[in-house]
Amino acid sequence: MRHRTFALVTLLAAGILRFPGMAHAADLTGKILFEGQAPVKEVQKADADPTCKAMHPQGIENDSVIVGADGGLKNVFVYVKEGVTGAFETPKESVAFDQSGCQYKPKVFGIQTKQTLEILNSDATLHNVHSLSANSPQFNLGMPIKGMKLKKSFDKPEVMIKIKCEVHPWMAAYAGVLDHPFFAVTAEDGSFTIKGLPAGAYVIEAWHEKFGVQTQNVTVADQPQSLSFNFKAA
Amino acid sequence: MRSVVLHRYALLVAASTLILIAAGGLVTSTDSGLSVPDWPLSYGQVMPPMIGGIRFEHTHRLIAGTVGLLTLGLAVLAWRAERRRWARWLALGAFGTVVLQAVLGGLTVIYLLPDWISVTHACLAQTFLCLVGVLALVTAREWSEAPRIESRYAGSIQRLLITTTAFIYLQLIAGAIVRHSGQGLRYHFVLAFLIALHSLFIILKCSREQGTLRALFGHALLLGGLVTAQAFLGFASFILTRRPGRGEVAPMTEVLSTTVHQTLGALILLVSLLLTLRSYRLLARRRNVPESHAPEPASGVFKGLPS
Numbered sequence: 139m140r141h142r143t144f145a146l147v148t149l150l151a152a153g154i155l156r157f158p159g160m161a162h163a164a165d166l167t168g169k170i171l172f173e174g175q176a177p178v179k180e181v182q183k184a185d186a187d188p189t190c191k192a193m194h195p196q197g198i199e200n201d202s203v204i205v206g207a208d209g210g211l212k213n214v215f216v217y218v219k220e221g222v223t224g225a226f227e228t229p230k231e232s233v234a235f236d237q238s239g240c241q242y243k244p245k246v247f248g249i250q251t252k253q254t255l256e257i258l259n260s261d262a263t264l265h266n267v268h269s270l271s272a273n274s275p276q277f278n279l280g281m282p283i284k285g286m287k288l289k290k291s292f293d294k295p296e297v298m299i300k301i302k303c304e305v306h307p308w309m310a311a312y313a314g315v316l317d318h319p320f321f322a323v324t325a326e327d328g329s330f331t332i333k334g335l336p337a338g339a340y341v342i343e344a345w346h347e348k349f350g351v352q353t354q355n356v357t358v359a360d361q362p363q364s365l366s367f368n369f370k371a372a
Numbered sequence: 373m374r375s376v377v378l379h380r381y382a383l384l385v386a387a388s389t390l391i392l393i394a395a396g397g398l399v400t401s402t403d404s405g406l407s408v409p410d411w412p413l414s415y416g417q418v419m420p421p422m423i424g425g426i427r428f429e430h431t432h433r434l435i436a437g438t439v440g441l442l443t444l445g446l447a448v449l450a451w452r453a454e455r456r457r458w459a460r461w462l463a464l465g466a467f468g469t470v471v472l473q474a475v476l477g478g479l480t481v482i483y484l485l486p487d488w489i490s491v492t493h494a495c496l497a498q499t500f501l502c503l504v505g506v507l508a509l510v511t512a513r514e515w516s517e518a519p520r521i522e523s524r525y526a527g528s529i530q531r532l533l534i535t536t537t538a539f540i541y542l543q544l545i546a547g548a549i550v551r552h553s554g555q556g557l558r559y560h561f562v563l564a565f566l567i568a569l570h571s572l573f574i575i576l577k578c579s580r581e582q583g584t585l586r587a588l589f590g591h592a593l594l595l596g597g598l599v600t601a602q603a604f605l606g607f608a609s610f611i612l613t614r615r616p617g618r619g620e621v622a623p624m625t626e627v628l629s630t631t632v633h634q635t636l637g638a639l640i641l642l643v644s645l646l647l648t649l650r651s652y653r654l655l656a657r658r659r660n661v662p663e664s665h666a667p668e669p670a671s672g673v674f675k676g677l678p679s
Contacts, residue, residue: 180619187423200619264421268406268484276484280409282421304407305424307621 162337164358166320168365170214170328170344176205177371182308189263190240190306198308201245202348210328211369213246214346215298215314217321218332219353221340226318232256232289235301235311237265237281242301242311246347248321249313251295257281257288265309270300274315278304298345312347335363344369374516375453378446382508385442385466386642389501392439393638395432396497397631400551402622404428405485411478436474443470443504450507459510466503473500487553494548498541498638505642506649515653521583526655529577529584533648536570539563540641547637551630557610564606571599574647587654591647598640605633 181197184190190198204212232254236243240261249255259265259281268278273294281288292299292315303309314321322330335358342365343353349369356365399405404425414420414430422430443466450463476493483489509515523529543563549556571592578584578592612626 182619182621186425186427189423202619264415264423264426266407266409268409278406278409278484280415282415302620303424304404304409305426307403307425308619310620 162360163334164337164360165362166332166335166342166356166358166365167362168216168330168367170211170216170324170330170367170369171209172203172205172211172328172349173209173368173370175371177203179203184240184306184308187240187263187306189261193239193261198240200308201241204326206326206328208327210324210326211346211349212324212326212328213244214324214328214330214344214367214369215246215248215312215321216324216330216332216342216344216367217248217297217314217316218318218335219297219341219343221338222318222320223338226250228252229319234258235267236260237267237303237309240306240309242303242309244311244323246298246312246323247314248323249292249315250319251293251315251317252291255290255292255313257290259284259286264305266304268302268304269313270302271296271315272299274299297343314345374511374513375449378449378453379508379511379513381446381449382504382511385439385446386501386504386508388435388439388442389497389504390635390639392432392435393497393501394631394635395428395435396494397634398627399425399428399432400490400634401627401630402428405480405490408433408481411481433477436477440470440474443467446504446507454511456510459507462503462507462510466500466507469496469500469503473497485552487549490552491545491548494551494634495545498544498641501638501642502645505646509646509649514650518654520656521587521654522658523581523584523655524658525577525580525584526651526657529574529588529655530648530651532570532574532577533644533651536567536574537641537644537648539567539570540637540644543567544637544641547634551634560606564603568599568603571596584655588647588651591643591650595640595643595647598636598643602633602636602640605629605636609633 180200182200183197184194206212228250233247233249234256235247236258238260240263257267257279262284264280264282266278266280267288269276269290271292273296274292277290279288292313294315295317296315298312298314301311301313320332320335322332324330337359339355339357341353342356343351344367345351346369349371352367352369354365354367356363402425407425407429408414408420410416414426414433420426420430447463447467451460454460454463473493473496476489476496480486480489480493543560546556546560546563550560575589575592575596578589609626609629612629615626
């Protein structure tokens with residue numbers, strides 16, 4: 139009995155040491171809204187590539203600003219900027235990044251340092267992936283064949299890394315690279331959830347490609363917490 | 373005895389080089405510099421699919437290859453047809469420069485457009501144009517046959533032209549730095565003002581005597597006209613590249629404005645350099661007459677250009 143108790147306590151202590159704050163963790167949810175009139179979306183002709191033109195005969199809408207019906211702002215990268223302590227294992231699962239319909243999908247995503255980014259070309263045309271990272275080595279990869287896959291990773295945290303296609307100039311995406319897993323990207327309705335945030339005081343930052351950054355302080359206990367941001371045009 | 377064939381061939385290479393510089397400008401203006409990630413092949417092929425930015429980058433490579441071969445022909449022709457040793461070496465130097473330029477072009481792709489390589493690649497292009505242009509000048513009839521003109525202003529015109537040409541070359545470097553790094557715009561503006569002022573002084577100086585008026589005035593006016601046009605293009609490029617709400621893709625007006633501005637810069641350098649060299653070839657300093665003397669001497673003093 140004494141040995142069993144000792145083993146249980148040891149396991150619990152190891153768990154707490156491995157995942158600090160595991161005993162008290164909560165989800166941080168929220169919504170990001172856009173105030174005012176959503177900007178008119180510029181339409182870019184895709185004539186430079188017959189394959190893209192066939193897919194988008196009327197052109198491709200600029201996807202930098204996507205505002206939902208109820209004012210939710212899509213593609214805002216929300217992450218814990220300050221307050222995270224401890225080390226976190228690199229996830230074994232890859233983050234999927236696709237070139238489909240002559241656009242990058244997803245447009246904004248988060249990834250941990252050294253986590254695998256699996257880049258796929260789903261189009262029957264030639265694409266190119268150029269990462270404009272400042273803290274990690276850049277890459278510029280030609281992907282001429284449909285179905286082609288490449289794997290890359292980023293060494294160091296960086297918010298945000300622009301990824302562009304040097305063949306199709308309208309294609310751009312953004313990666314938020316962090317050394318912890320506490321980040322999210324807003325959905326069409328502007329909602330986001332950062333899961334399992336340990337108890338503590340944090341600085342949360344919301345980044346948007348066109349509207350810049352906003353930060354808020356939040357203290358997380360063992361109950362779900364809610365947060366909201368409002369962006370507006372400059 | 374000069375080689376007419378060499379002269380005309382040098383003109384052809386110079387014209388091709390200007391087209392190549394324009395094609396290179398289009399690559400930068402459309403942000404297509406890395407659309408082909410490998411070198412010397414393009415996506416492992418001699419001829420990749422000509423889509424998107426690849427159209428500009430690969431076309432630039434094709435024209436560059438053509439100019440390289442033309443320059444090799446120029447060097448061979450000069451070596452066989454030219455008796456002036458320095459002219460032969462000039463042609464060989466031009467070939468060496470174009471080979472170096474090709475290597476730099478490859479390095480920009482392999483190392484993902486580091487600013488200093490891109491700026492060097494841009495400036496070397498202008499230098500190469502000048503080498504070929506000079507070869508065309510020194511194989512022209514005027515260079516070998518025109519009599520010299522005594523001028524009290526020869527020294528001051530030549531010094532003014534050297535200074536102007538030096539300013540223009542510095543301006544091209546500054547322009548390349550602005551284009552590739554976004555830095556140094558204020559130096560670009562200052563140099564533009566200095567060049568405009570100097571080109572005006574050149575026109576005024578060349579108009580002060582009959583001899584220089586006939587020999588160099590038209591060339592000086594051309595330089596002044598090009599500099600004026602360049603000032604307007606520079607202003608247009610500045611406004612268009614900073615247009616609010618500009619998306620990922622540069623609009624055609626911006627592409628054309630910045631490309632023509634860059635190409636015209638190369639042409640201005642060449643025109644200024646050739647004017648400088650012509651001033652040394654055609655003008656002789658008149659001795660024992662200070663430049664401050666105002667009155668125009670009698671017409672029999674000067675020897676005009678051959679008809």
